[in-house]
Amino acid sequence: MDFKLSDEQKMIxxxxxxxxxxxxxxxxxxxxxxxxxxxIHLKKMAELGLMGMMVPTEFGGSGLDAVSYVLALEExxxxxxxxxxxxxxxxxxxxxxxxxxxxxxxxxxxxxxFASGQKLGAYALSEPGTGSDAAxxxxxxxxxxxxxxxxGRKNFxxxxxxxxxxxxxxxxxxxxxxxGISCFIVEKNFPGFSVGKVEKKxxxxxxxxxxxxxxxxxxxxxxxxGEIGKGFTIAMDTLDNGRIGxxxxxxxxxxxxxxxxxxxxxxxxAFGQAISEFQAIQHFIADMATQTDAAxxxxxxxxxxxxxxxxxxxxxxxxxxxxxxxxxxVTNKAVQIHGGYGYIKEYPVERLFRDAKITxxxxxxxxxxxLVIARSVLKG
Ligand code: CAA
Numbered sequence: 001m002d003f004k005l006s007d008e009q010k011m012i013x014x015x016x017x018x019x020x021x022x023x024x025x026x027x028x029x030x031x032x033x034x035x036x037x038x039x040i041h042l043k044k045m046a047e048l049g050l051m052g053m054m055v056p057t058e059f060g061g062s063g064l065d066a067v068s069y070v071l072a073l074e075e076x077x078x079x080x081x082x083x084x085x086x087x088x089x090x091x092x093x094x095x096x097x098x099x100x101x102x103x104x105x106x107x108x109x110x111x112x113x114f115a116s117g118q119k120l121g122a123y124a125l126s127e128p129g130t131g132s133d134a135a136x137x138x139x140x141x142x143x144x145x146x147x148x149x150x151x152g153r154k155n156f157x158x159x160x161x162x163x164x165x166x167x168x169x170x171x172x173x174x175x176x177x178x179x180g181i182s183c184f185i186v187e188k189n190f191p192g193f194s195v196g197k198v199e200k201k202x203x204x205x206x207x208x209x210x211x212x213x214x215x216x217x218x219x220x221x222x223x224x225x226g227e228i229g230k231g232f233t234i235a236m237d238t239l240d241n242g243r244i245g246x247x248x249x250x251x252x253x254x255x256x257x258x259x260x261x262x263x264x265x266x267x268x269x270a271f272g273q274a275i276s277e278f279q280a281i282q283h284f285i286a287d288m289a290t291q292t293d294a295a296x297x298x299x300x301x302x303x304x305x306x307x308x309x310x311x312x313x314x315x316x317x318x319x320x321x322x323x324x325x326x327x328x329x330v331t332n333k334a335v336q337i338h339g340g341y342g343y344i345k346e347y348p349v350e351r352l353f354r355d356a357k358i359t360x361x362x363x364x365x366x367x368x369x370x371l372v373i374a375r376s377v378l379k380g
Contacts, residue, residue, distance in 0.1 A: 016072035020079035028080035031206035046117020060116035077252020082206035088245035094121025122163035135178035141170035160210035181231035192217030203354035247319035250327035257334035295323035321369035324359035
């Protein structure tokens, strides 16, 4: 087994680290406190090729492998989890399925400007009563002439208020249950499309999250992604890939918390010595470091398997489950090491602690990851 990164992968990691530490990290606290969308970073991220990393170069992307993607995304996540999820959704939840299931014309129109960072994409699956049970779509799609008419409400849509287009899932034949779900590429300026309530959140405050309202929204026939009735498969396949991104985000947040806690423990003194001299703190740090590394290994394995063209359903779920729960543990301990200072907004660990929680919820809760893993293991 070879854990050595290629020269190209190391170069991408260094490039992303340099950008993340010099430009993204210094702004993270301010953007979080103001709940300000990280638009200031998107142009530079596009120039660096970070918005469509795995998209072929002919469609405006960087044409890189999944390992390079997770290396870069970890760097952005360690600097600012809000910026990271904005990047991750555009890369894997929006560009990913159109590259995989789209027509040539759809790729040219709906991938090229998004992978090159002129536009931003989103993924609209969740609904007010349809989160974990994703097959229970209430948004409807009806064919009228040469258009599809969509009606319903999507919620918790990352990038929702800022997206130029999104992949939207809707039920066109309820009797067929999940086989009656289809996927549509919907532009923000299509008649009947509007952004609903913009959410205020516990963490990742600088990322944007909103409802999407579809009120007789008119979608041209050529904007059906894949085949009619195959939407649920597209949604699930996309989430397998997206979950590697959220697992990576969790590793990045955990790493940042470990780095903050380690530095703080060396300068903070108690009972006449740096607190890093105490075995209690050393045990925290040892567990934090070991678990973060173990989570990273699961992420790298899933990314490597994706690059090898293997089925990543189980491994992506394992990476997301483990990394998100590790992230919760590590950020909690980082606050504990900081004591009272960890609880106030002037210290980055307060933000990291809040940002960690969402990684156990979006793109499938930990309970859904366990369900996916158990089904896969039991199937053999
Ligand atoms: N890839 C391809 N096809 C898949 C698949 C996969 N990973 N998983 C399931 N399918 C197919 C199955 O083969 C089956 O197809 P057939 O009927 O043709 O055999 C079909 O889909 C139905 O599968 P299940 O019976 O397993 O479906 P289910 O109703 O039991 O649900 C579930 C499965 C895993 C619970 C799924 O509903 C799920 O993943 N739920 C969580 C949804 C989720 O993650 N939402 C996150 C929202 S997006 C978000 O958070 C983004 C953001 O903003 C950052």
